[in-house]
Amino acid sequence: MGVDALMLTEDEAEVDRIMQICNACRYCEGFCAVFPAMTHRLDFIKGDIHYLANVCHNCGACLHACQYAPPHEFAVNVPQAMAKVRAQTYTDYAWPASFGAMYKRAGLTTALSMAFGLALFLILVLLARGSLIHEPLAGNFYAIFPHNMLALMFGLVFGFAILALAIGAVRFWRDVSPPQSLKKDSGPALIQATSDILTLHYLGGGHGEGCNNEDDRYTLWRRRFHHLTFYGFLLCFAATSTATLYHYLLDWPAPYPITSLPVIFGTVGGIGLLIGPAGLLWMNLKRDPQHGDAAQKPMDRGFIVLLFVISITGLALLILRDTGLMALLLAIHLGFVMAMFVTMPYGKFAHGVYRGAALLKYALESKPKK
Numbered sequence: 001m002g003v004d005a006l007m008l009t010e011d012e013a014e015v016d017r018i019m020q021i022c023n024a025c026r027y028c029e030g031f032c033a034v035f036p037a038m039t040h041r042l043d044f045i046k047g048d049i050h051y052l053a054n055v056c057h058n059c060g061a062c063l064h065a066c067q068y069a070p071p072h073e074f075a076v077n078v079p080q081a082m083a084k085v086r087a088q089t090y091t092d093y094a095w096p097a098s099f100g101a102m103y104k105r106a107g108l109t110t111a112l113s114m115a116f117g118l119a120l121f122l123i124l125v126l127l128a129r130g131s132l133i134h135e136p137l138a139g140n141f142y143a144i145f146p147h148n149m150l151a152l153m154f155g156l157v158f159g160f161a162i163l164a165l166a167i168g169a170v171r172f173w174r175d176v177s178p179p180q181s182l183k184k185d186s187g188p189a190l191i192q193a194t195s196d197i198l199t200l201h202y203l204g205g206g207h208g209e210g211c212n213n214e215d216d217r218y219t220l221w222r223r224r225f226h227h228l229t230f231y232g233f234l235l236c237f238a239a240t241s242t243a244t245l246y247h248y249l250l251d252w253p254a255p256y257p258i259t260s261l262p263v264i265f266g267t268v269g270g271i272g273l274l275i276g277p278a279g280l281l282w283m284n285l286k287r288d289p290q291h292g293d294a295a296q297k298p299m300d301r302g303f304i305v306l307l308f309v310i311s312i313t314g315l316a317l318l319i320l321r322d323t324g325l326m327a328l329l330l331a332i333h334l335g336f337v338m339a340m341f342v343t344m345p346y347g348k349f350a351h352g353v354y355r356g357a358a359l360l361k362y363a364l365e366s367k368p369k370k
């Protein structure tokens with residue numbers, strides 16, 4: 001279902017109002033990609049507003065620098081206005097739309113109740129089979145849940161999540177970037193956008209000293225915790241992918257020794273995925289309430305808690321895999337992983353996909369940085 005191209009919502013109209021003021025002022029031009037992208041436009045249609053909202057990294061720099069910020073009567077609060085529209089885009093482009101709407105209404109409850117519900121379901125299955133408490137099994141997960149059953153369950157859920165994210169990204173791209181804006185030679189733009197994504201360039205606050213979090217001071221810790229979370233997630237994914245290759249190509253089933261690639265990737269990634277979300281939660285709790293959209297904080301925190309529990313149960317599984325606690329830990333871990341996969345196209349995870357697309361559009365319409 002397409003997004004209405006003409007009627008602006010209240011939140012979109014607020015971004016439009018603020019961008020008109022910023023376009024006259026332009027003091028923040030060097031802070032991030034939002035302001036140069038803004039200067040390419042005199043009017044802001046829905047697609048432009050969605051694009052700018054997803055380019056904004058909510059670093060807070062323009063709020064702390066703005067002479068028209070509240071309590072000034074112009075009440076210019078760019079990060080807050082952008083954050084509200086950003087959250088709306090997760091619903092507007094969601095597939096299926098009804099899932100997106102449900103997640104918008106009760107994102108935190110949906111994610112956490114699904115995680116606890118799935119973990120409880122798996123625990124009850126094990127209880128019914130009499131295998132919740134067991135003798136040590138030398139870390140053999142497949143003695144608890146057979147490999148083919150896990151591969152089918154997680155393959156289906158993961159495939160659904162990737163399909164839903166891809167459909168959302170295509171819908172977003174169609175709205176923010178009409179076909180004529182694509183250039184034939186988009187290689188340099190792709191490299192620029194990839195570099196901006198991998199380095200989280202715009203969490204440097206425009207001067208490289210970092211974001212404003214709770215006050216006027218700059219901090220690079222938001223970028224560092226994001227990096228730990230992002231690369232920790234990628235390493236955990238690499239651990240699962242390597243284990244799958246070992247299983248099917250080398251006919252080498254789990255458990256794997258401590259020195260094997262799946263365990264090394266999983267351990268290093270798991271530690272990153274523990275420190276990163278813990279740090280992000282700590283910063284989120286201390287954050288200046290004027291930054292971002294307070295209504296989204298429960299959703300942000302819910303996602304952070306999901307990642308944290310996945311990581312801590314994953315590491316506990318590695319340490320305690322040769323004990324009678326393995327089945328219980330495995331059930332909790334798998335329940336939370338599955339809940340994350342099911343909800344990732346609709347909430348905080350999706351912001352990475354839309355932001356990546358928005359940064360690509362910015363790189364396409366700008367000259368690559370030297």
Ligand code: SF4
Nearest residue numbers: 022025026027028066
């Ligand atoms: S945020 Fe404030 S200072 Fe920055 S460009 Fe907009 S109006 Fe000017």
Ligand code: SF4
Nearest residue numbers: 032056057059060062
């Ligand atoms: S909050 Fe940061 S990223 Fe967002 S518009 Fe302002 S300076 Fe740019």
